[in-house]
Amino acid sequence: HAGWIATFAGIAGGADVVLIPEIPINLDETCGILKKRHTRGRTFSIVVVAEGAKLITSDVTKDQSLDEFGHVKLGGIGDYLAKEIEKRTGYETRVSVLGHIQRGGSPTAFDRILGTRFGVKAVELIENQEFGKMVSLSGTKIIAVPLEKGVEKLKTVDMDLYNIAKVFFG
Template identity: 50%
Template sequence: MRIGILTAGGDCPGLNAVIRAAGRKLLREGHEPVGLLRGYRGLAHQDHRPLDHAALSGLLPLGGTILSTSSYDPYRHDDGPARIEAAMARGDVDAVIAIGGEHTMDITRRLHERLALPVVGVPKTIDNDIVGTDRTFGFDTAVHVAAEAIDRLHSTAQSHDRVMVVEVMGRNAGWIAVTAAIAGGADGVLVPEVETPVEEIAATIRGRHDRGKDFSIIVVSEGARLCFADGRSEKIVANEETDEYGYERLGGIGAALAAELERETGYETRVVVLGHIQRGGTPTANDRVLATQYGVAAAEAVLAGDLGKMVALQRGEITTIPLSDVVGVKGIDMRLLELAKVFF
């Protein structure tokens, strides 16, 4: 069999480890893995590269993706579905392993249901917000980067008696924010799932100052809203423009929150935006292992004919679930937020 492997959506630590694992498993079983470049665009436009042993060598610790990536959605292009059907009719590939986030899993599900595309999905996102799996690869690395940044900010915040606001990624879910806040010993956290008034955070900061703590670290997810006690609530976007597929470009909540906290408390407040630093670089050992497990499991699912599924981690075991069950966004475990609040 000739099996296409693609990476779609945002880049993520561990992508190359999945490609390596799936490709090596397919080669071991006598099949031919093929890289589809820039997500589903590679399948639609016959943009392929061979994935032989040489191409798969040295990928385990490598950040980014050797296949490049894009958010190409065949259903947002008039000729997209027809191109996918033509690719399958030509025999470009016999099946596809699609590595991506919630948006990619939705595209993969529709292609399977509407065009009978033989596919298996692999859940990828630093946001850890994909329904049906306990953990996505890339999340552990992103949290590690954010927690290390918070550790470093503690010393400078304490030296200058400042409030530091740390903006982390998390469009629809606050997994990175709340987990990094716990790991880094932050003094407050704002997430998209819960509207927290500026006045509440300001009261926490003033309380710390009253106890002799003249600095504070506040972590905020990029998708959190700027909220006030009088009921006002605002989503902060980088600008009024959207990307080519209509998605808002988030960013700026950190600066907006910092300005409000400084006005409320009178304490000097600075903002640090971690941004794409969380998505780049070498994956942690945990992400390398999880990515390897996912890659091998995806190859095994394809070879077993277990199609229209997504590989998932559930209760410590790798399994497959129907793509039709991967709907919506997995919000944070509220118990984590309550745990974090113990220390605020």
């Protein structure tokens, strides 16, 4: 429902297009970017698609099955887009659906230290019988946040960050 992983992966991986749930997909615009690249001699493009991405005109991301919490499962948009892009551009397309391990990559030293800091804070909360809270990073500090606060609203991608990725489109 939010395109954080896709946005960061797109920036880090040098994607030519990043499609996220926060911005409904205009397939004509996306195909236009790919065609423009092709006319400039770029015979391949990398398109990163968040599993919750949606088209302006339809809702192909929902297969109507539910997860264990009753939420509609996301998925299928990558295959649909690949077929549509191939149909509209004539370019061969391939889909690679990344698993959880691939999405996260190998942990860096920062990741390991942050995980340790989160763990220490979580143990402190348990020792102090402070239940109903989660650990969070605020600036450089590890803090406790009431669970209600952590889940009260969806944290969508900051458009300033997305615009960094967009600089490299096409």
